[in-house]
Amino acid sequence: MDIKHLHYFVTVCDQLSYSKAAQKLHISQPSLSNAIKNLEQEVGSPLLERNTRKMELTDAGKILYQKSLVLLSQMNILKKEMEEVKLTGSGDLIIGIIESVKHWIPKVIRGYQGRFPSINIKLIEVLSGKAVKESLRKYHTHLLITNQFIDEEDIESFPLYDERLMLVLHKDHPLAEKESVRLKDLASEPFIISTEGFQTREDILTAFSFELVNPQIKFEIERFETALTLVRENLGVTIIPENYLSGSTDASLVRKTIDSPALERTVYLAYMKNRYLAPAVQAFLEEVRGKFPSKT
Amino acid sequence: MDIKHLHYFVTVCDQLSYSKAAQKLHISQPSLSNAIKNLEQEVGSPLLERNTRKMELTDAGKILYQKSLVLLSQMNILKKEMEEVKLTGSGDLIIGIIESVKHWIPKVIRGYQGRFPSINIKLIEVLSGKAVKESLRKYHTHLLITNQFIDEEDIESFPLYDERLMLVLHKDHPLAEKESVRLKDLASEPFIISTEGFQTREDILTAFSFELVNPQIKFEIERFETALTLVRENLGVTIIPENYLSGSTDASLVRKTIDSPALERTVYLAYMKNRYLAPAVQAFLEEVRGKFPSKT
DNA sequence: CCTCATTTATAGCTTCAAGCTATCAATTTA
DNA sequence: TAAATTGATAGCTTGAAGCTATAAATGAGG
Incomplete structure (x- = not known):
């Protein structure tokens, strides 16, 4: 029959x-x-x-x-x-991201939605370490934007852009005057940092430990915006990705570059190398690459 | 695919x-x-x-x-x-019948339902003339019980039994005394007959016309039971199939045979000759044949 | 680190279902 | 009665879908 x-x-x-x-x-x-x-x-x-x-x-x-x-x-x-x-694949496009992409990814998504209006995009904050690779392999995410360089057979990983993590202080803060600031200068400052699980937190703590400094963590926040609010009140200092600040012009805040190689990081785009990518996924991938042509 | x-x-x-x-x-x-x-x-x-x-x-x-x-x-x-x-065929078994089968067909159906409980039986009173053949050919009915002998290439038609149409009168009726009654004796009697469309009505009227008698139709009924009720009140006389009376023993009623060959009829079972009969239809057919073995 | 076992992929062969053309048979129409 | 139309039958051809044998990949275990 x-x-x-x-x-x-x-x-x-x-x-x-x-x-x-x-x-x-x-x-x-x-x-x-x-x-x-x-x-x-x-x-x-x-x-x-x-x-x-x-x-x-x-x-x-x-x-x-x-x-x-x-x-x-x-x-x-x-x-x-x-x-x-x-x-369109399953109709869902699931992208693992780190927090600092938030300043540019909306623009990419806007352009993309025009071409694939039926696609439902999900942004997932991918946790640290092994979870990154797992999320790709187990089909939790189609694409990954991460600051970890992944050196695995089955995962393609190429750099998008470099970004520095920069110190942000209140303009009245004593360190605001200084020419250059080092991590050890922050040892006794009330420090504002992302909560457990965010990649930026790990990057910062790694940088501190390289210089054998123990920061005084006073506040743990989930959004960088919250950190900036606290700094505006001069309740402490924080370190956040430079890109996150690019737009804001706030007279009460001062940005400082810290001379620590660990605070410079590369942001990568990663995906499964030999797995079939639905055109909808492929298209997003190219949209992102097009946004950052310098590194590719 | x-x-x-x-x-x-x-x-x-x-x-x-x-x-x-x-x-x-x-x-x-x-x-x-x-x-x-x-x-x-x-x-x-x-x-x-x-x-x-x-x-x-x-x-x-x-x-x-x-x-x-x-x-x-x-x-x-x-x-x-x-x-x-x-x-089971379509799940429906549609049988065209004449009225007089009502006294025996329930027994057949009872036996049949045991073997084919999922079959939905529909009994249709088949109208006269061409409608009989049409109903078979157009799939309105699967089987037909009729007193018309159908002489057509594609329709199988075999006799089940003979039955007489018999006169029924009230015991106080003048004709109840007589040895034999003829149709012309009924010419001036108030006559009870089936309404338009029933085969028995046609048979009776044909019998009358053979003897050039015009019956005085006073009542037209749809069920023989109604006719008998009217006769019990001595409101008129009627002619109905002998089989329909076989069960009833009613002191107020008198049955009389009328000497008219047109009032003797054969009941046939008919179905499409070359058409596939679902086993459920076949089975019913044989159930009926088994009930009337003498003629087959 | 090197087998062994397990599992999927590939190559090449065979067969039968599903297509085709040609033609017959039945029946309506002119 | 001839022509036209339509479904059935016969016989042929081809390709999809099966098979066996074997290669390739990889995890497990000594």
Whole structure:
């Protein structure tokens, strides 16, 4: 009982003629004749009462016709949907990000949504360490924007841009005057840092530990905006990605570069190397690459 | 995109292994491998991420899996239903009857329902003349019980039993005394007869016209029971099939045979000769034949 | 680190279903 | 009665779908 045969059968029922149906189906009339005969054999009862002039459906034929119509339409829907899926993947595009992308990714998404309006984009803050690779391999994310360089056989990882983590202080803060600030100068300052799990937190703590300094963590925040608010009140100092500050012009804040190589990091775009990427995923990938051509 | 291939695909997804799936499907592993590859080509995107150790569904695979499950289950339902239809026809058994069968057909139906409990039996009072043949040919009825002998190429018609139409009067009626009654004796009697469309009405009127008598039709009824009620009140006389009276023993009623060959009729069972009869129809046919073995 | 076992992919062969053309048979129409 | 139309049958051809044998990949275990 093949879908194709049901299609043949339905066409014959619609046309009430083998010859006409055969024409519609682009097969010869004898082939169609045979196909229906086989279908009847398979079903176990006649479907059409026919002679050279008249054609009528039997009881069994009527029932099969009804059911077949439903099944065929659903088969068509399935095909259409798979056609759609071929272009858009599952309809979801899941991207793992670090926090500092927030200043540029909205623009990319805006451009992308024009081309793939039906795609539902999910941004996930990918946690540190092994979770990054896991999220790609286990299909949790399609693409990853991370500051970890991933050196794995199956994962392609290329640099997008470099960014520094910069010190931010209140303009009235004593260190604001100094020419250059080093990490050890911050040892006794009330420090504002991202909560556990954010990559920036790890980067900063790593930088401190390189210089054997133990910062005084006073505040743990989830959004950089919150950190800046605290700094505006001169409640402490913080270190955040430079890109995050590029837009804001706030007279009460002072930015300082800190001379620590660990506070310079490269942001990478990563994805599974040998896995098929749906065009919708591919397109986003290229949109991002186009935004940062210098490094590629 | 064949149902069979979807079945293959779903089985692989369930087993997460080609070899195991191939075993379940009773085909070789390479055949299955090929089938899936072709399916992927047809869909246009990979469905399974696979190497010799691991197997995972892609986004497209997940979606096709879900949809295929639905489609396959519906295909199974369709097959089951056609299986059912093969045994029971359309699920309906439509029988055209004349009124006088009412005294014996319930017994046949009772026996039949035991064997085919899922069959829905419809009894239709078939109208006179050409409508009888039409109802068979146009699939309105599967079987026909009629007092017309049908002499047509495509219709099989065999006699079940003979029955007389008998006069019924009130015991106080003057004619109740007489040895024999003839139709002309009824010319001035208030006559009770079936309404237009019933075969018995036609038979009776034909009998009258043979003897050039014009009965005084006072009452037209739809059920013989109603006619008998009227006779019990001595409001008129009627002629009804002898079989209909066989059960009733009513002291106030008198039965009389009328000497008119036109009032003797044969009841036939008729059906389409060359048309496939579902076993459920066949079975009913034989049940009826078994009830009236003398004539067959 | 090197087998062994397991699993999927590839290559090449075979077979049968599903198509084709040609033609017959039945039946309506002119 | 001839022509036209339509479905059925016969016989041929081809390609999809199966098979076996074998290669390639990889994880497990000594």
